[in-house]
Amino acid sequence: MTNISKANLLELQNVSFSYPDGSQGLHNCSILFRRNRRAVLLGLNGAGKTTLFLHCNGIFRPQKGQVLYNSSPLDYSRQGLRELRSRVGLVFQNPDSQLFSASVREDISFGPMNLGLERHEVCTRVEQALEAVGMTDYAGKAVHNLSYGQKKRVCIAGVLAMQPELLILDEPFAGLDVSMQTELNLILDQLHEQGITIILATHDIDFAYQWADDICVLVQGTCKAVWDGLQNPQQLEQFVAHGFGMPRVAQLYYSLVQSGLLASSQAIPRSHQELLNLIHG
């Protein structure tokens, strides 16, 4: 029981939230994110992904239900939120929503400075965060001279400098070209290897299929399905039923098996590389 509760990092229990204009953000939403996992939140536009993330960081407060962190209900006092936000880092979809200062190094220092750390500690964290996202060479540059992808990396660095145990990214791949997506993918893997729990929202079904340890499907503010990423090949109908379509690797694999070009395998491939390995024996 103790192990189960330790594994539970963040949990929403029957959370409902409506915006002042009456539009529903979340409706009776229950969802559990486990520690040291890479969770992907799938949802169509307007499904409530951003609203859910803003609840995770204590920006929004549930109108009904509750949010638990480390199995305890969130403390919405000044000190409680301070504690929560130093542990839960949130990276927004649009980098211009997050970048304050004109300089890269200064902007990354914003979070650690708010934590009230010593100058030496802030400097160390800023340099580590810059290195983690491969932006050390751009530390002295002006933010408005960076590309969209570089701005996104600065945003991630700004959150990493606060050394969170949970990193939440809202549509991190939106607007990035293929090479930048690959680079960001590597950064996320490295962060996960360092023990950071990651939750991200994406529309990229192929990425979710191969990368996620846990998949959660959000439909109109309600969590409709959750499964372990290892079960992805058995959950293909879920992807299709919720309007995301079939992951291309799975589509190709089953087509090859059906047409007799490939023998059915015990380990169904989740990535393009795994499928190639299967084809080439």
Add this chain to the structure above:
Amino acid sequence: MLLEQYASNNRWRQVNPAAKGLFSLCGLTAVLIAVNPRVTGFVALVMVATTMLGAGIPLKDYLRVAAPALLFLLASGLTLLVSLRFDAPSGLVLQLAPSELPRAVLVCTRSLGGFTALLFLAFSTPVNDIIALLRRLKLPEVLLDLMVLCHRMLFVLSGAINDMRTAQAARLGNAGMRQSLRSLGILVANLMVQVWQRSLALYYGALTRNNDGALRFLEPEYPDSRTSIVIAALGGSCLMVLALVIS
């Protein structure tokens, strides 16, 4: 934006902003206390030369940035040479006033000196460094925060305006005078919404990073700060002494 580009990438980018600010302030003080137009003109010349030779700003780009202000200065200077007479037999008369020439020259060279001193600072120092300097000088936090946000929003909103203008032009929004005016109105109205949305997003962004009010950033460190401050103080003092001595 040209000014911003040079401020971030000039030869004196790594020189302590306090030294550059001090030299600029000395130049400003010198032109304010000087009563001889030759001195004010000389200070302006020194400031232009320092900006170009020291910070490495090309003359062409310097003039491109300075042109609007210089045109304004020229127009203002010319109006100082003209006076209105209400007591002429034919009523209101506009006439040249040669006796005003020395005063006009002093005012113009003084303005030019002050302008070039500020331009020296603007060309050699990014706004965020100037803000950091003002923070060290204990300027009220609320003013500094406003400066930080305004400077950042300048680029965010200019990006938004560019996007909207492109979108309007692509759909013949500027095909005629009427359409252009209509497009401009829509753009302004839409910009208001964008300002509101973006400021809300920035507020959420600040909250997620544990902000509780004042915007705090790491202040940059500069190599060999003392030497540069001493050199700036010596140069600036020379200008001020010159302004006091030559009358």
